Amino acid sequence: MDFKERTIKSEKIFSGKIINVRVDTVELPNGNTSTREIVEHPGGVGIIPITENREVIMVRQFRKPVDEICLEIPAGKLNYGEDPYECGVRELEEETGYKAKNIQSLGHFYSTPGFTNEILHIYMATGLYKGEVKLDEDEFVETETIPLDELVDMVMNGEIRDAKSIIAILKASQLMK
């Protein structure tokens, strides 16, 4: 069956600093019409930095939408047109103060394809060496170093709840078995 939905009309609702919102009217496979509320996002990059001792440098930061301090891998938004690899290298150093000799892709995924086009690219960084922390004046992030195996337990028991961090930790653990 052809599931594709043809766009009949597209209405711009909001144009923000980071997201845009539009409502598309679509034709369904059975000929009916429906609407789709879509959040456009430039995408982002998460990078899991793993030390020689199999420890991960994680970051804590406040996330207003969920009103909670989240434990996450270092990450940042893509600038439009920016290469995800370059963005990962930059965010790693800015947030943790480390550079990496080896950076390997762990793929990309859709955070929640029911309502946004956001793509998150995930990298694993090893061979870490000291660079320089360069947080923006308005960026508040604390680092914390935690063994990878302990992070897997924290994913399984629900202490880590950020999707990109869960995916990076479980994929890295799968690769480093």
Added chain:
Amino acid sequence: MDFKERTIKSEKIFSGKIINVRVDTVELPNGNTSTREIVEHPGGVGIIPITENREVIMVRQFRKPVDEICLEIPAGKLNYGEDPYECGVRELEEETGYKAKNIQSLGHFYSTPGFTNEILHIYMATGLYKGEVKLDEDEFVETETIPLDELVDMVMNGEIRDAKSIIAILKASQLMK
């Protein structure tokens, strides 16, 4: 350090069928102000149904925001106030035609806490028996049965790109080792 951001002003931008959008003006820990673009979502449930032969019943459906047919676990949006467990039971039968003797929580996570409050609850269903497929007239979903170990490979090589499905597959695989 106290990272919390105090809300100074909250402006409603859009009130949709599924999402609402608001822009909060917040006070940062250093006293500066900034804005946060926030998508309010009722949350959802994903359920990974695993047969006696360690096979998973997956669904394919078109996702307009990413303009792609995605291979995912059965899932649905929560109605406001609905119990996630009840929602999982319902979506499992509606989309796959199966009921389950055992349904176990695999926790919940934030799909992308930088811009939305969406929480996804994940369950694992075993002891499957025949119920009845009950798709809405405007719902177009095809099922496909795939061994769990093959799905882990498809996550690792990037063929499965939906966050909730990646998380459910890797968590289930971790539990059933």
